[in-house]
Amino acid sequence: MPDMDQLGDRFKKFQNLNFGGGGAKWVVIVAVLLWLASGIYLVQPDEVGVVKRFGAFDRITSPGPHYHLPFPIESAMTPKVTEIRRLEIGFRSGTQEAGLFTAGRGVSNPRSVPSESLMLTGDENIVNVQFIVQYQIREPVDFLFNIDRQSETVKSAAEAAMREVVGKNTIDAVLTTEKQAVQQSTRELLQDVLDSYNAGIRVVAVQLQDVYPPDEVIESFKDVASAREDRMRFINEADAYRNDLIPRARGQAAAVINEAQAYKESKVLRSQGDSARFASILDEYQKARDITRKRLYIETMEEVLSNPEMEKIILPDQTASRTLPYLPLPGSAPRAPREAGK
The missing domain is CATH 3.30.479.30 (Band 7 domain)
Known part of the structure; x- marks a missing residue:
């Protein structure tokens, strides 16, 4: 790039030239100035300047105003390097x-x-x-x-x-x-x-x-794609049904196992209690058989008669000996308990 002294020397040489008239001289001077000014160029922020000298790469310039030697000596290109x-x-x-x-x-x-x-x-x-x-x-x-x-x-x-x-x-x-x-x-x-x-x-x-x-087979491919979508839908529905059924079945199985375990424990504990009770009753029976027998009879009758759903008829001893035995048959209407003579 020429400095200002070189440009001044060139301008003085043009002034000393005799072009045969003042008007032609100034035309040449203006033309030269315009030619020199053609080297001014501006690089935008999204661009870089690439300067060529006689068609070959010379230098890169950054965004802003710059100057290169006028054509055909140098020329500049400003490609947009940030543009997608x-x-x-x-x-x-x-x-x-x-x-x-x-x-x-x-x-x-x-x-x-x-x-x-x-x-x-x-x-x-x-x-x-x-x-x-x-x-x-x-x-x-x-x-x-x-x-x-x-x-x-x-x-x-x-x-x-x-x-x-x-x-x-x-x-x-x-x-x-x-x-x-x-x-x-x-x-x-x-x-x-x-x-x-x-x-x-x-x-x-x-x-x-x-x-x-291709258009010639697009309908067939649509049928294939539809079948593939149906296949995936069926698979998803089956997976959803499996994911719902298996946990439910596992929960039911666990509930059955827990109930069976509880039933087992209750039966074992009840059997152990009944065994211990029978052993204690046996000891008392061996000590006092008549008393124990009578106590067992009274406790049994108390347990039987305490059932509110059981029909009861209470008769005195004298009346009971003269009364026909009563046998309630299935399907007979229930009767409220009453006392004899009423």
């Missing part, structure tokens, strides 16, 4: 230039591009794959000087990477379970390809926009 660029492959959602789409442009209904979207899977099926590539300039010098028609190069490399990844997967995997893996593998493969070109590009993301079988 977007490529649509297999479809077009708006007006694009070589597949490049920016957010400020209008978007219409997506239009399929079969020459880009039709791909062959690993099980020899054809599938339509529409996807988006987002990338960013990582090294502006490599981006500008190592590859030509940058967006077309990225588009071709992305299409080739996606075809390779899809060709390693079955159609069912691409349509259903392996979409995330396909995106990740394609992004990594695309980055490796661009790095081998020294393209100076960082692949931000690869996103599958739509994946579907």
